[in-house]
Amino acid sequence: MNRHRGSRAVTFALCAIWFVVTIFPFYWTFVTSFKPPTAVNGGPTYLPFIDFEPTVKAYVDAWSGSRGDFFTPFLNSTLIGISATVLAVLLGSMAAYALVRFQFRVRLLAGAAFAAIGIGGFLLFQELGLSRAQAMGVSFLLALPTSVLLNGLRLPGPVLGNNDVVFWFVSQRMFPPIVTAFALYLLYSELGKEGLKALDTYWGMTLCYTSFSLPIVVWLMRDFFQALPVEIEEAALVDDVPRLRIFFEIVLPMARPGLIATSMITLGFVWNEFLFALLLTTSNWQTLPIILSGQNSYRGDEWWAISVAAMVSITPMLVLAFFLARLMRSGLALGAIK
Amino acid sequence: MREPIKYVFIWPAFLVVLIVALFPLFYSLIVSFQSMRLVPPVPPRFVGLGNYADLLGQERFRSVVGTTSLIVFCSVTVQYVLGFAIALALHGKVAAERLFRVTFLLPMLMAPIAVAMVARMLFHSTVGPINEFFTLVGLPNLPFLTKASWALGAIITVEVWQWTPFVILMMLAGLQTLPSEVYEAADLENATPWQQFWGITFPMLLPISVAVIFIRVIESFKILDTVFVLTGGGPGISTETLTLFAYQEGFKKFNLGYTSALSFLFLIVIILFGVVYLAVLRPTLEKRS
Helix, strand or coil, rough: CCHHHHHHHHHHHHHHHHHHHHHHHHHHHHHHHHCCHHHHHHCCCCCCCCCCCCCHHHHHHHHHHHCCCCCEEEEEHHHHHHHHHHHHHHHHHHHHHHHHHHCEEEEHHHHHHHHHHHHHHHHHHHHCCHHHHHHHHHHHHHHHHHHHHHHCCCCCCCCHHHHHHHHHHHHHHHHCCHHHHHHHHHHHHHHHHHCCCCCCCCHHHHHHHHHHHHHHHHHHHHHHCCCCCCHHHHHHCCCCCHHHHHHHHHEEEECCCHHHHHHHHHHHHHHCCHHHHHHHHHCCCHHHHHHHHHHCCCCCCCHHHHHHHHHHHHHHHHHHHHHHHHHCCCCHHHHCCC | CCCCCHHHHHHHHHHHHHHHHHHHHHHHHHHHCEEEEEECCEEECCCCCCHHHHHHHCCCHHHHHHHHHHHHHHHHHHHHHHHHHHHHHHCCCCCCHHHHHHHHHHHCCHHHHHHHHHHHCCCCCCCCCCHHHHCCCCCCCCCCCCHHHHHHHHHHHHHHHHHHHHHHHHHHHHHHHHCHHHHHHHCCCCCCCCCCCHHHHHHHHHHHHHHHHHHHHHHHHHCCCHHHHHCCCCCCCCCCCCCHHHHHHHHHHCHHHHHHHHHHHHHHHHHHHHHHHHHHHHHHHHHHH
């Protein structure tokens, strides 16, 4: 049994080392945010009250806005984060529910027609003298009904089922974001030329984040809905309760743990997202990561102030992590990972 | 089964993704075949595969692909080995397991930008604690962020710090699904833990391992935030990644056709990788199941 105890010690040591590695950056940021400049520039200092005299000056500075406005981006991140999360979780759960309880058949040819009309129409209408955004809009409005109509016909070629639709949703997430972010930037700036301002607006950012959170929501919520018993819904159907009411009054409440976990994951994703915010905002609706990334060029490296900024971004996520961990422990979120 | 209500459920989400994620792609696909600049504004001109050929012939593009692949390969390998080891340790009911479980998840939820900012502070040559630690154990002061090889090392370290938790989480979930009877049988036959791992645990977790590595590779290829803050692609272009390169071309030089072509090449690289990866591993996976 001696060897057993030895291996126990080794595993504990491994965990302990990784624990220190994980925790140290957090500790360092936290401590540095209370340091006076002298305690930073003179080389590393570690322990408050022993190595240096802690001060809250950096926090006061951040609050008063003397180092650039923190409050607006914080508010922006919160607003955009919450609205995108609510929208994505609502629309995504509805889609996930439909994909669990109903059969969908999408003909590959109809999808191909959508792409062909979308691209061809865009090029054609531009030749005819429409502006880029107009050509895009018209070709979209043409492509969508045509492909839906085509889907109703008995066309040859493969037919895609529910799993393929789910895969289609999820595959949006596998794309390198620069591809979509850049395309979206082009679309938004074209819309701007038509007088519909989308760049650097609240609704533009919310729409963009909703769309890019949807794949994850559909994927996670589908697992949760699959785990729900179908009998209750069937009983309600016999009583002629409309589907929408069944969904909102029976199914959603039953899937609450899943909804909470999914919302938290989505919120975390939107809160931390950098690339889309970098491309699609310029001043009014900049989010926290953008402000954070600008900190190093702003008046040189004032590490105490950078630490405060980092703390502002990190703390809500720490709270979130705490709640997520509690959910996990009760085993409720495990279905999502499987 | 004809239930029209199902369309009410699926269309809103479907429409949003179509309009915001898919349709712009058509547009940028068209732009990738054009020569289009915003500054100075030049009317778009059709150049066929010109942008693509240009990029593929460029020394810088090849170096960027190399750098990105190197970062992805090194960081994912370390993440997987380390994450699997820690998951095994946690699964083996180590002391203070609860504390470890919660803490180990934290890095994953932090904004990569914030993490990179903190890393810059930690790796700093004079005020950073890491260099002081190295001096303490007798090593010279290391140029973490200003010398190419060290800067790559720093980026990989940050990636490993932030994303090993994902591997831990997934492998732990996988470990919990393993039946205990197999291990009891193995114990009866006096199989060593080492044999049990290679004979039972590893093969049974192969499907989830494949998925985890796949997700991590795809995600790592997108790396931007860390590099953006930590080194800005420097020194020179030695740590520039694909996304950063595309961003520089598009938003510093406003060369839109070029950037679109670049992002589609990127997409092709990812798809190629996915196809090859799954093709190589499918025989092993099918044999097991």
